Amino acid sequence: MSGRAQDAIVFCDFDATFWDHREPDRTVADIERLDLLIKAWPGRLLFGWVTGSSVAGALDLVRGAGLDFLPDFVSGDLGTDLRFREAGALVADRQWRHRLGTSGFTHRSVAEIVATFEAARGIRLVPQQPEFPAFKCGYYLPPEGADAANHLVELAAGKGVAVNLNRCNPDAGDPPGFFDVDFVPVGTGKAETVTYVLAGLDRATESFGFGDSGNDLAMLHNVDFPWLVANATEEAKRAGFPVTHRSCLGGVLDVLEGSLAREEETP
Structure with missing residues (x-):
């Protein structure tokens, strides 16, 4: 310093x-x-x-x-x-x-991305809470979905939605082996x-x-x-x-x- x-x-x-x-x-x-x-x-x-x-x-x-x-x-x-x-x-x-508020992010857009992914890949994303806050929708992706994760990023492109993906840390109370998938506004x-x-x-x-x-x-x-x-x-x-x-x-x-x-x- x-x-x-x-x-x-x-x-x-x-x-x-x-x-x-x-x-x-x-x-x-x-x-x-x-x-x-x-x-x-x-x-x-x-x-x-x-x-x-x-x-x-x-x-x-x-x-x-x-x-x-x-x-x-x-x-x-x-x-x-x-x-x-x-x-x-x-x-x-x-x-x-x-x-x-001006990002274009909506819960509806996220729901459409998730539904399209689940239908195409046969992998269910598990909501992390019963009700999402205004500008963040968090899901768990099971271990078998790791190879398909980039598909979520492709589906979100152009919708004002950014996708954050990372492996869960059980020390934070998350399920072992799963991945955090968070949808937030671009920027x-x-x-x-x-x-x-x-x-x-x-x-x-x-x-x-x-x-x-x-x-x-x-x-x-x-x-x-x-x-x-x-x-x-x-x-x-x-x-x-x-x-x-x-x-x-x-x-x-x-x-x-x-x-x-x-x-x-x-x-």
Whole structure:
């Protein structure tokens, strides 16, 4: 890092990166350490989640553990629900919301893509939730559908719909061997929201990114210091990003605390 008062921003995936579903008690202790780290940073340290989960779902886990931690921003539902902290609340970004609304994305278009795929391939896509949010439709693709996945991308072309495909991480509560298939508006997603947030900063800021699965890789390409946590999927690790020694938020803290220590040693 450069300079004793360097600002920094952290883009952190939530499930199996920030939040350890296997050991939530450890996550609680690590969040308390994170609070201390944010206060100790010599410049301004912004911390946010960039997640495929809903904003409400992530906040419910944190509040359910008795914590009042509130990130500076959240890019939820795979970058389709971007909010910034204002006066103790997370407020939707109007400009980003306008981008989504003019994309041409509709649930009907996604349903037609899915129906066409299932009829042509004989493979059923399993909805990940009973009701989809406005700008994200998530499905599970069974292992036998891996070779047919690119057909979904072809079917979505020209419909204002982007398709995000990656192997599930069971540590995040997903079924082993399956694939995440997320349909979102063209021009949105984890990487795009990172670029958008960085462009809106009012001064020079070094950026960190942390993830655990294939849908984090594009995001990590857009930051200064990209990392995968130790429990990342083998698919993600093949991308060649550095890997933390510990899993989940413990690994994130090791990297950030190490960066802080090096900054304090800078003459």
